[in-house]
Amino acid sequence: xxxxxxxxxxxxxxxxxxxxxxxxxxxxxxxxxxxxVDEVIRAGQDKPYExxxxxxxxxxxxxxxxxxxxxx
Numbered sequence: 001x002x003x004x005x006x007x008x009x010x011x012x013x014x015x016x017x018x019x020x021x022x023x024x025x026x027x028x029x030x031x032x033x034x035x036x037v038d039e040v041i042r043a044g045q046d047k048p049y050e051x052x053x054x055x056x057x058x059x060x061x062x063x064x065x066x067x068x069x070x071x072x
Contacts, residue, residue: 003028007041012048016060019045024063025055032065 003011016025017040026035040046049055052067 004037004041004046007044007046009041009046009048012050014049014052014055015040016047016049016055016058017045018047019043023060025049025052025060025067026063027052027066027068030066030068034065035063 003009003013004015005011009015013028014025015028015037017023019040022040022045026037026040028037031037037046052062056062
């Protein structure tokens, strides 16, 4: 999937869903249909990150569909 340039995204690789019910980060280089990133952006619940470490430090979990196992 291509990088996103809408919502709060400006081409970053990672996007976190800030919904209090989800709080997970997605890897747009490995995006799956199950991720529903476009819906997250439309809802205004997108927070861009340059690295998984930054998202993890802010207590975001990793998406089971798109974040590689070695990053867990």
